[in-house]
Amino acid sequence: MSVSTILTPVASILDSAAPSVPGVGGTVMRALAAASRFIVDIAAQGLDPVKHIERLHAADPALKGVRSEWKQKLDELYGDDA
Amino acid sequence: MRLHSIFLVALLASTCNPSALQIQARLANSVAVAGNRILPLLLDVYRAEGLQIIEQARAGGLSRSDAEARLQAHVLTWRAVWGECDEGTGACQGGAWPSLRAAHDAWAASLERQIAGEPLDLAAVTRHASELRNAYCQLRASVPQAHRASVPQLPGVACP
Numbered sequence: 001m002s003v004s005t006i007l008t009p010v011a012s013i014l015d016s017a018a019p020s021v022p023g024v025g026g027t028v029m030r031a032l033a034a035a036s037r038f039i040v041d042i043a044a045q046g047l048d049p050v051k052h053i054e055r056l057h058a059a060d061p062a063l064k065g066v067r068s069e070w071k072q073k074l075d076e077l078y079g080d081d082a
Numbered sequence: 083m084r085l086h087s088i089f090l091v092a093l094l095a096s097t098c099n100p101s102a103l104q105i106q107a108r109l110a111n112s113v114a115v116a117g118n119r120i121l122p123l124l125l126d127v128y129r130a131e132g133l134q135i136i137e138q139a140r141a142g143g144l145s146r147s148d149a150e151a152r153l154q155a156h157v158l159t160w161r162a163v164w165g166e167c168d169e170g171t172g173a174c175q176g177g178a179w180p181s182l183r184a185a186h187d188a189w190a191a192s193l194e195r196q197i198a199g200e201p202l203d204l205a206a207v208t209r210h211a212s213e214l215r216n217a218y219c220q221l222r223a224s225v226p227q228a229h230r231a232s233v234p235q236l237p238g239v240a241c242p
Contacts (some may be wrong), residue, residue, distance in 0.1 A: 030123055030231075032234070034116055034119050034120055034123075034232075035234040035235070035236060050108055051194070051197055052194065053107055053110045053111045053114065053190035053193060053194060054111050054114035054115055055114055055186065055190060056117045056118060056182060056187070057117075057118050057121055057183075058180075058183065059121060059164060059174065059179050059180075060167070060172050060173055062121075062122075063128075063164055063167055063172070063174060064167075064172035066125065066128060066129040067169075069129060070129075070132045070153060073133055073136045073137070074136055074146060074149060074150065074153075077136060077137070077140040077149075078140065078146040078149070
């Protein structure tokens, strides 16, 4: 039985269960899922030669969206109050 | 650096085994895949806590400027992770995530050049890989303690 056969369902279960577990427990489950998927990903790459390596995404666009959402919430709850 | 790290084993193997370049490339690819799964988790925590701060301030009868001050304190707590973000362009600099991205990009680009046929530059690859590990561990250390588990210890990239 391969590593991915064992760990893929484990990671999926952790991912789907994590939102219903509040606080640190849910965070730990998400972290375990991420670590499991890391191992699955390495195992799944098999013997095909890697020519292009995936890059890490920029956080900037999402952070701009977060700041915009906060401003919207402030406007919604406070209007133009100073 | 811990000598039993898989990460180091992969590095040291590249001195005597040509396919070890592929081992490093797979590791670099997997670090990106894992990192790109971690990023939305961190962003979601950051966003949700900010919204909660605003809602609690309003519910507690605080003024908008007080709510904004509390939100600013939250931003400062996470500044070590995201860096300083320009309000106009949205570009962020100096944080652990941008540093990790830059370190990974340098490592991956170096590996890709060598996969494409450039002569092996072991010193450069080793330096890039070491910088990547330091940047990942810096990210773990920068995330507020309550959410540090969102950035797991990755096999082969163990942080102290």
